Amino acid sequence: MLTSASRVLRLRLPSVVLFLAAGSVYAQKGGQATPKVVTFTINGQAGAVTPNGIDDDGVVTGSYTDAFGGGHGFVYYRGAAVTVDAPDPMMPLAGLSQVNNRLRAAGNYGDGWSTSLAGTFDIKKREWTTLPSVGDGTFDAASGVNDSGTVVVVSVSTDPSTGMPYMTSFVYRHGAYSPVVVPNDAVPFQIATAINNDGTVVGAYSDITGQLHGFVTHGSKSESVDGPAGVGWVNTAVNGINNHGDIVGTYRLNGRGHGFIRTHDGRYLTFDVANSDPKVETTLNAISDDGNITGYCAVLSQGAVAAFYALDALPTAKK
Numbered sequence: 001m002l003t004s005a006s007r008v009l010r011l012r013l014p015s016v017v018l019f020l021a022a023g024s025v026y027a028q029k030g031g032q033a034t035p036k037v038v039t040f041t042i043n044g045q046a047g048a049v050t051p052n053g054i055d056d057d058g059v060v061t062g063s064y065t066d067a068f069g070g071g072h073g074f075v076y077y078r079g080a081a082v083t084v085d086a087p088d089p090m091m092p093l094a095g096l097s098q099v100n101n102r103l104r105a106a107g108n109y110g111d112g113w114s115t116s117l118a119g120t121f122d123i124k125k126r127e128w129t130t131l132p133s134v135g136d137g138t139f140d141a142a143s144g145v146n147d148s149g150t151v152v153v154v155s156v157s158t159d160p161s162t163g164m165p166y167m168t169s170f171v172y173r174h175g176a177y178s179p180v181v182v183p184n185d186a187v188p189f190q191i192a193t194a195i196n197n198d199g200t201v202v203g204a205y206s207d208i209t210g211q212l213h214g215f216v217t218h219g220s221k222s223e224s225v226d227g228p229a230g231v232g233w234v235n236t237a238v239n240g241i242n243n244h245g246d247i248v249g250t251y252r253l254n255g256r257g258h259g260f261i262r263t264h265d266g267r268y269l270t271f272d273v274a275n276s277d278p279k280v281e282t283t284l285n286a287i288s289d290d291g292n293i294t295g296y297c298a299v300l301s302q303g304a305v306a307a308f309y310a311l312d313a314l315p316t317a318k319k
Helices: 005-009
Strands: 025-027 036-039 049-054 060-066 071-077 080-084 093-099 104-110 115-120 126-129 139-145 151-158 163-175 177-179 190-195 202-208 212-218 221-225 234-241 247-253 256-262 269-270 280-287 293-299 303-310
Touching: 005 093, 049 303, 071 104, 093 190, 115 151, 126 303, 163 202, 202 247, 212 247, 256 293
Parallel strands: 049 093, 049 280, 071 093, 093 139, 115 139, 139 190, 163 190, 190 234, 212 234, 234 280, 256 280
Antiparallel strands: 025 036, 036 303, 049 060, 060 071, 060 093, 071 080, 093 104, 104 115, 104 139, 115 126, 139 151, 151 163, 163 177, 190 202, 202 212, 202 234, 212 221, 234 247, 247 256, 247 280, 256 269, 280 293, 293 303
Protein backbone atom coordinates (compact mmCIF):
# COMPACT_ATOMS: atom_id res chain seq x y z
CA MET A 1 0.00 0.00 0.00
CA LEU A 2 1.08 3.53 -0.67
CA THR A 3 -0.42 6.26 1.41
CA SER A 4 2.08 9.02 2.02
CA ALA A 5 5.50 10.20 0.97
CA SER A 6 6.93 9.14 4.29
CA ARG A 7 5.57 5.61 3.92
CA VAL A 8 7.57 5.15 0.74
CA LEU A 9 10.75 6.01 2.61
CA ARG A 10 10.42 4.13 5.87
CA LEU A 11 10.55 0.43 6.66
CA ARG A 12 7.64 -0.96 8.62
CA LEU A 13 8.96 -2.26 11.93
CA PRO A 14 6.14 -4.13 13.70
CA SER A 15 7.72 -4.23 17.15
CA VAL A 16 6.23 -3.64 20.56
CA VAL A 17 6.19 0.04 21.50
CA LEU A 18 8.22 0.21 24.70
CA PHE A 19 8.34 3.93 25.35
CA LEU A 20 4.68 4.95 25.03
CA ALA A 21 1.57 3.17 26.16
CA ALA A 22 -1.50 3.21 23.96
CA GLY A 23 -3.73 6.10 24.87
CA SER A 24 -1.09 7.96 26.84
CA VAL A 25 -1.18 11.76 26.84
CA TYR A 26 1.79 14.00 27.43
CA ALA A 27 3.14 17.42 26.53
CA GLN A 28 6.18 17.84 24.32
CA LYS A 29 9.22 19.59 25.73
CA GLY A 30 11.65 21.91 24.07
CA GLY A 31 9.95 22.17 20.68
CA GLN A 32 8.26 25.08 19.02
CA ALA A 33 4.94 23.26 18.72
CA THR A 34 3.86 21.93 22.12
CA PRO A 35 0.37 20.41 22.04
CA LYS A 36 -0.63 17.35 24.03
CA VAL A 37 -0.12 14.16 22.05
CA VAL A 38 -2.26 11.02 22.31
CA THR A 39 -0.84 7.69 21.14
CA PHE A 40 -3.10 4.85 20.07
CA THR A 41 -3.14 1.32 18.68
CA ILE A 42 -5.49 -0.44 16.27
CA ASN A 43 -6.66 -3.92 17.27
CA GLY A 44 -3.61 -4.32 19.47
CA GLN A 45 -1.18 -3.54 16.64
CA ALA A 46 1.02 -0.81 18.04
CA GLY A 47 4.09 -0.71 15.82
CA ALA A 48 2.30 -1.40 12.55
CA VAL A 49 -0.08 1.58 12.43
CA THR A 50 0.30 4.56 10.09
CA PRO A 51 -2.23 7.37 10.49
CA ASN A 52 -2.57 9.38 7.29
CA GLY A 53 -5.58 11.68 7.70
CA ILE A 54 -7.50 13.63 10.34
CA ASP A 55 -10.60 15.82 10.12
CA ASP A 56 -11.90 18.72 12.23
CA ASP A 57 -13.74 16.35 14.60
CA GLY A 58 -10.61 14.30 15.27
CA VAL A 59 -11.53 11.31 13.07
CA VAL A 60 -8.25 9.63 12.07
CA THR A 61 -7.79 7.41 9.02
CA GLY A 62 -4.86 5.27 8.02
CA SER A 63 -3.46 1.77 7.59
CA TYR A 64 -2.24 -1.04 9.79
CA THR A 65 -0.73 -4.50 9.44
CA ASP A 66 -2.19 -7.36 11.46
CA ALA A 67 -0.26 -10.12 13.21
CA PHE A 68 -0.42 -12.28 10.06
CA GLY A 69 0.93 -9.59 7.72
CA GLY A 70 -2.44 -8.60 6.27
CA GLY A 71 -2.94 -4.93 5.40
CA HIS A 72 -6.07 -3.03 6.41
CA GLY A 73 -7.41 0.47 6.50
CA PHE A 74 -8.82 1.93 9.69
CA VAL A 75 -11.03 4.70 11.02
CA TYR A 76 -10.27 5.77 14.60
CA TYR A 77 -12.34 8.14 16.74
CA ARG A 78 -12.22 8.77 20.49
CA GLY A 79 -10.74 5.42 21.39
CA ALA A 80 -12.82 3.29 19.01
CA ALA A 81 -11.50 1.82 15.76
CA VAL A 82 -13.19 0.31 12.72
CA THR A 83 -11.26 -1.85 10.26
CA VAL A 84 -11.70 -1.11 6.55
CA ASP A 85 -11.03 -3.90 4.06
CA ALA A 86 -11.28 -4.17 0.29
CA PRO A 87 -14.72 -4.64 -1.28
CA ASP A 88 -13.38 -7.66 -3.16
CA PRO A 89 -12.51 -10.66 -0.95
CA MET A 90 -9.83 -11.62 -3.49
CA MET A 91 -8.02 -8.38 -2.64
CA PRO A 92 -6.44 -8.96 0.81
CA LEU A 93 -4.78 -5.54 1.21
CA ALA A 94 -6.37 -2.15 1.82
CA GLY A 95 -5.37 1.23 3.22
CA LEU A 96 -6.79 4.71 3.79
CA SER A 97 -5.09 8.08 3.36
CA GLN A 98 -6.44 11.65 3.68
CA VAL A 99 -9.97 12.11 5.03
CA ASN A 100 -12.08 15.16 4.18
CA ASN A 101 -14.63 16.92 6.39
CA ARG A 102 -17.47 14.98 4.78
CA LEU A 103 -16.18 11.65 6.12
CA ARG A 104 -14.84 10.40 2.80
CA ALA A 105 -11.30 9.05 2.73
CA ALA A 106 -8.91 8.39 -0.13
CA GLY A 107 -7.31 4.97 -0.30
CA ASN A 108 -6.40 1.89 -2.26
CA TYR A 109 -6.77 -1.87 -2.18
CA GLY A 110 -5.14 -4.73 -4.02
CA ASP A 111 -3.88 -8.28 -4.16
CA GLY A 112 -0.46 -7.47 -2.73
CA TRP A 113 1.69 -8.39 -5.70
CA SER A 114 0.37 -7.24 -9.07
CA THR A 115 -2.63 -4.96 -8.66
CA SER A 116 -3.59 -1.91 -6.62
CA LEU A 117 -6.76 0.05 -7.32
CA ALA A 118 -7.39 3.64 -6.27
CA GLY A 119 -10.64 4.58 -4.63
CA THR A 120 -12.47 6.60 -2.01
CA PHE A 121 -14.23 5.22 1.03
CA ASP A 122 -17.48 6.65 2.41
CA ILE A 123 -17.12 6.23 6.18
CA LYS A 124 -20.83 6.74 6.95
CA LYS A 125 -22.03 4.21 4.36
CA ARG A 126 -18.93 2.02 4.62
CA GLU A 127 -18.75 1.86 0.83
CA TRP A 128 -15.84 2.02 -1.62
CA THR A 129 -15.96 3.90 -4.92
CA THR A 130 -13.27 2.59 -7.26
CA LEU A 131 -11.62 5.07 -9.63
CA PRO A 132 -10.62 4.35 -13.25
CA SER A 133 -7.04 3.18 -13.76
CA VAL A 134 -4.41 5.71 -14.81
CA GLY A 135 -0.90 5.11 -16.16
CA ASP A 136 -0.49 1.48 -17.20
CA GLY A 137 -2.89 0.36 -14.47
CA THR A 138 -0.34 -1.67 -12.52
CA PHE A 139 -0.47 0.28 -9.27
CA ASP A 140 -2.78 3.16 -8.40
CA ALA A 141 -3.43 4.64 -4.97
CA ALA A 142 -5.68 7.56 -4.04
CA SER A 143 -3.72 9.61 -1.53
CA GLY A 144 -5.97 12.63 -1.00
CA VAL A 145 -9.54 13.87 -1.41
CA ASN A 146 -11.07 17.29 -0.76
CA ASP A 147 -14.60 18.21 0.30
CA SER A 148 -15.82 18.48 -3.30
CA GLY A 149 -14.61 14.96 -4.07
CA THR A 150 -11.57 15.88 -6.17
CA VAL A 151 -8.98 13.13 -5.69
CA VAL A 152 -5.21 12.93 -6.09
CA VAL A 153 -3.90 9.59 -7.30
CA VAL A 154 -0.37 8.21 -7.33
CA SER A 155 0.41 5.80 -10.15
CA VAL A 156 3.37 3.46 -10.60
CA SER A 157 4.03 2.45 -14.20
CA THR A 158 6.84 0.76 -16.09
CA ASP A 159 8.93 2.59 -18.68
CA PRO A 160 8.74 0.36 -21.79
CA SER A 161 12.13 1.55 -23.03
CA THR A 162 14.03 0.73 -19.82
CA GLY A 163 11.77 -1.67 -17.96
CA MET A 164 12.18 0.52 -14.87
CA PRO A 165 9.25 1.65 -12.72
CA TYR A 166 8.43 5.30 -12.30
CA MET A 167 5.92 7.15 -10.13
CA THR A 168 3.71 10.05 -11.16
CA SER A 169 0.65 11.78 -9.69
CA PHE A 170 -2.68 12.93 -11.09
CA VAL A 171 -5.75 14.90 -10.09
CA TYR A 172 -9.08 13.15 -10.75
CA ARG A 173 -11.92 15.65 -11.20
CA HIS A 174 -15.23 15.42 -13.07
CA GLY A 175 -14.35 12.00 -14.44
CA ALA A 176 -11.00 12.98 -15.96
CA TYR A 177 -7.34 12.82 -14.94
CA SER A 178 -4.81 15.63 -15.26
CA PRO A 179 -1.13 15.40 -14.27
CA VAL A 180 0.15 17.16 -11.15
CA VAL A 181 2.80 19.76 -11.93
CA VAL A 182 5.92 19.45 -9.77
CA PRO A 183 9.08 21.60 -9.79
CA ASN A 184 11.06 18.93 -11.63
CA ASP A 185 8.97 16.86 -14.05
CA ALA A 186 12.00 14.95 -15.35
CA VAL A 187 12.56 12.79 -12.26
CA PRO A 188 11.01 9.31 -11.94
CA PHE A 189 9.66 9.82 -8.42
CA GLN A 190 6.73 12.19 -7.87
CA ILE A 191 4.15 11.52 -5.19
CA ALA A 192 1.17 13.73 -4.36
CA THR A 193 -0.04 13.17 -0.81
CA ALA A 194 -3.02 15.50 -0.20
CA ILE A 195 -5.28 18.14 -1.75
CA ASN A 196 -7.34 20.96 -0.22
CA ASN A 197 -10.58 22.62 -1.29
CA ASP A 198 -8.97 25.22 -3.57
CA GLY A 199 -7.17 22.45 -5.44
CA THR A 200 -3.71 22.96 -3.95
CA VAL A 201 -1.77 19.69 -4.06
CA VAL A 202 1.20 18.78 -1.86
CA GLY A 203 3.70 15.97 -1.93
CA ALA A 204 7.33 15.13 -2.62
CA TYR A 205 9.65 14.54 -5.55
CA SER A 206 13.26 13.45 -5.94
CA ASP A 207 15.99 15.31 -7.79
CA ILE A 208 18.59 13.66 -10.03
CA THR A 209 20.79 12.90 -7.01
CA GLY A 210 17.97 11.08 -5.24
CA GLN A 211 17.43 13.88 -2.71
CA LEU A 212 13.80 14.30 -1.67
CA HIS A 213 12.03 17.68 -1.77
CA GLY A 214 8.55 18.67 -0.72
CA PHE A 215 6.29 20.57 -3.09
CA VAL A 216 3.15 22.70 -3.08
CA THR A 217 1.31 23.02 -6.40
CA HIS A 218 -1.66 25.14 -7.37
CA GLY A 219 -2.64 24.76 -11.01
CA SER A 220 0.44 25.27 -13.15
CA LYS A 221 2.47 26.92 -10.38
CA SER A 222 4.62 24.74 -8.16
CA GLU A 223 7.15 25.51 -5.41
CA SER A 224 9.71 23.34 -3.68
CA VAL A 225 9.58 23.05 0.11
CA ASP A 226 12.96 22.54 1.75
CA GLY A 227 12.54 24.29 5.09
CA PRO A 228 13.91 27.62 6.33
CA ALA A 229 16.80 28.95 4.26
CA GLY A 230 20.26 28.12 5.57
CA VAL A 231 19.16 25.62 8.23
CA GLY A 232 20.21 22.47 6.40
CA TRP A 233 17.05 20.40 6.14
CA VAL A 234 17.33 17.44 3.74
CA ASN A 235 14.90 14.84 2.38
CA THR A 236 11.88 17.01 3.01
CA ALA A 237 8.38 15.69 2.24
CA VAL A 238 5.04 17.49 2.52
CA ASN A 239 2.39 15.01 3.62
CA GLY A 240 -0.68 17.10 4.41
CA ILE A 241 -2.44 20.42 3.83
CA ASN A 242 -5.59 22.04 5.21
CA ASN A 243 -7.96 24.55 3.65
CA HIS A 244 -6.07 27.52 5.11
CA GLY A 245 -2.86 26.47 3.36
CA ASP A 246 -1.05 25.21 6.49
CA ILE A 247 1.11 22.19 5.60
CA VAL A 248 2.80 19.40 7.56
CA GLY A 249 5.51 16.91 6.77
CA THR A 250 8.91 15.56 7.66
CA TYR A 251 12.58 16.39 7.14
CA ARG A 252 15.99 15.15 8.24
CA LEU A 253 18.62 17.15 10.07
CA ASN A 254 21.86 15.79 11.55
CA GLY A 255 20.77 12.24 10.79
CA ARG A 256 17.40 12.45 12.56
CA GLY A 257 13.86 12.70 11.21
CA HIS A 258 11.61 15.51 12.46
CA GLY A 259 8.07 16.67 11.86
CA PHE A 260 7.24 20.19 10.82
CA ILE A 261 4.34 22.57 10.33
CA ARG A 262 4.50 25.48 7.90
CA THR A 263 1.69 27.95 8.47
CA HIS A 264 -0.15 29.63 5.62
CA ASP A 265 1.85 32.82 6.27
CA GLY A 266 5.18 31.00 5.88
CA ARG A 267 6.20 30.36 9.53
CA TYR A 268 7.94 27.05 10.24
CA LEU A 269 7.31 25.13 13.47
CA THR A 270 9.27 21.99 14.27
CA PHE A 271 7.41 19.12 15.90
CA ASP A 272 9.20 16.34 17.78
CA VAL A 273 7.69 13.75 20.06
CA ALA A 274 10.09 13.14 22.96
CA ASN A 275 12.13 16.08 21.70
CA SER A 276 15.12 15.50 23.99
CA ASP A 277 15.73 11.93 22.78
CA PRO A 278 17.85 11.88 19.59
CA LYS A 279 16.82 8.28 18.91
CA VAL A 280 13.16 9.22 18.37
CA GLU A 281 12.08 10.33 14.89
CA THR A 282 8.78 12.06 14.15
CA THR A 283 6.67 12.29 11.00
CA LEU A 284 3.54 14.43 10.55
CA ASN A 285 1.09 13.18 7.93
CA ALA A 286 -2.02 15.37 8.11
CA ILE A 287 -3.49 18.61 9.48
CA SER A 288 -7.16 19.61 9.64
CA ASP A 289 -8.71 23.06 9.30
CA ASP A 290 -9.01 23.27 13.09
CA GLY A 291 -5.31 22.49 13.53
CA ASN A 292 -5.61 18.82 14.50
CA ILE A 293 -2.60 16.78 13.38
CA THR A 294 -1.66 13.12 13.15
CA GLY A 295 1.47 11.12 12.41
CA TYR A 296 3.84 8.61 13.96
CA CYS A 297 7.12 8.47 15.84
CA ALA A 298 9.79 5.79 15.73
CA VAL A 299 12.43 4.75 18.25
CA LEU A 300 15.40 3.85 16.09
CA SER A 301 17.23 1.82 18.74
CA GLN A 302 14.18 -0.36 19.43
CA GLY A 303 12.60 -0.57 16.00
CA ALA A 304 9.34 0.58 17.57
CA VAL A 305 6.70 2.84 16.02
CA ALA A 306 3.84 4.70 17.72
CA ALA A 307 0.87 6.34 16.01
CA PHE A 308 -0.39 9.59 17.53
CA TYR A 309 -2.70 12.54 17.10
CA ALA A 310 -2.91 15.96 18.71
CA LEU A 311 -6.02 18.14 18.77
CA ASP A 312 -5.65 21.91 18.31
CA ALA A 313 -1.92 21.52 17.64
CA LEU A 314 -2.07 24.72 15.61
CA PRO A 315 -4.80 26.84 17.25
CA THR A 316 -4.12 29.73 14.86
CA ALA A 317 -5.40 27.52 12.04
CA LYS A 318 -8.96 28.19 13.19
CA LYS A 319 -10.62 31.07 11.36
